[in-house]
Amino acid sequence: MGLCDGIKDVMSKAVFTSSTLLSCRGGLHMAQIILSVVTFLLAAFRGGGSHSYWVYAMFTWSFCPIMTLIITIIEMFTLNNILDGLCMDWFDFTTGMAMSSTLMTVSVAITYANFYTCMKCFYGWIVSIFAFLCGLVYILEVVKDKILDRKGGSYLAALPGFWKVMEAFVSCMIFVSLTGYRDSPPLILCVLAYAIPFPILPLIIASNILKKVRNCLPFNLARCEFIFLAISVGLYIFAAIVWPIFMFKNNPRPSNCPPSYCIWAIEFMVALFTYVNLVLFTLDLIFSLLGFCGFKRA
Numbered sequence: 001m002g003l004c005d006g007i008k009d010v011m012s013k014a015v016f017t018s019s020t021l022l023s024c025r026g027g028l029h030m031a032q033i034i035l036s037v038v039t040f041l042l043a044a045f046r047g048g049g050s051h052s053y054w055v056y057a058m059f060t061w062s063f064c065p066i067m068t069l070i071i072t073i074i075e076m077f078t079l080n081n082i083l084d085g086l087c088m089d090w091f092d093f094t095t096g097m098a099m100s101s102t103l104m105t106v107s108v109a110i111t112y113a114n115f116y117t118c119m120k121c122f123y124g125w126i127v128s129i130f131a132f133l134c135g136l137v138y139i140l141e142v143v144k145d146k147i148l149d150r151k152g153g154s155y156l157a158a159l160p161g162f163w164k165v166m167e168a169f170v171s172c173m174i175f176v177s178l179t180g181y182r183d184s185p186p187l188i189l190c191v192l193a194y195a196i197p198f199p200i201l202p203l204i205i206a207s208n209i210l211k212k213v214r215n216c217l218p219f220n221l222a223r224c225e226f227i228f229l230a231i232s233v234g235l236y237i238f239a240a241i242v243w244p245i246f247m248f249k250n251n252p253r254p255s256n257c258p259p260s261y262c263i264w265a266i267e268f269m270v271a272l273f274t275y276v277n278l279v280l281f282t283l284d285l286i287f288s289l290l291g292f293c294g295f296k297r298a
Helices: 002-012 024-046 052-076 079-086 090-116 122-148 159-177 185-195 200-209 211-216 221-248 263-290
Strands: none
Touching: 024 052, 024 090, 024 122, 052 079, 052 090, 052 122, 052 159, 079 090, 090 122, 090 159, 090 200, 159 185, 159 200, 159 263, 185 221, 200 211, 200 221, 221 263
16 A cells, blocks of 8 residues: 555656757657657668667667657656656766667667668668767767766766676677677687676666665675676686687688678677777776776775
């Protein structure tokens, strides 16, 4: 009964306000939703088979507008004031989501243009133009929040939280690019090394965003993060050594290897993203150890 009363109390405080849609922020949100949906429909009509980059692009053009729509609805009914007081820093969450969506939409626009545009691919150019416009409106929201409005961030929109988002994003790009490993046990071990840290990152991010959850944890979250980072660095050091050796041994780059459909180039991208994430995890570990740049000291 207490839970029902709490829900009724929260809903009674919800007041619809159309000013959210009429503001500059509301206009950007509407543009983001419309452009993402249009890009999704255009790409879906063109098709892309089972290509992992196409699947990731379709996921991005559906996930980002859905999150934007949820944020818009919450702000339209002023529920953000309740969430801000109960469980999270709302401005930090929305700015962080805009930064994350920017990262996703811009990267997808680049990869889609790389794989699906050519001199004669008119329809591919149309989708790519809409994809870049989609990334642009998310960039504009980040510029508005971080530069024009000077909104600070408590976690997700600050360096420590967005650093975790970048680690998760690079991990996603590694999984999207994985190919040619199934017949090699050492490479399968590399995939396992990529897979172990990946599901833990969203849990760490969510625990830091939700203040009530973080305060109720029966352990020191910063210390657990430090242990997680140390293990992740070890796993990525292993992958950074093993993947290039066993993937490219007796496997030189083909003489004709265009970046848009050359398997060797995609396998090379896995190696490159491995080193990028190794650097990110290592710096995260060092900053957490020393307490630099807003990172919580373990």
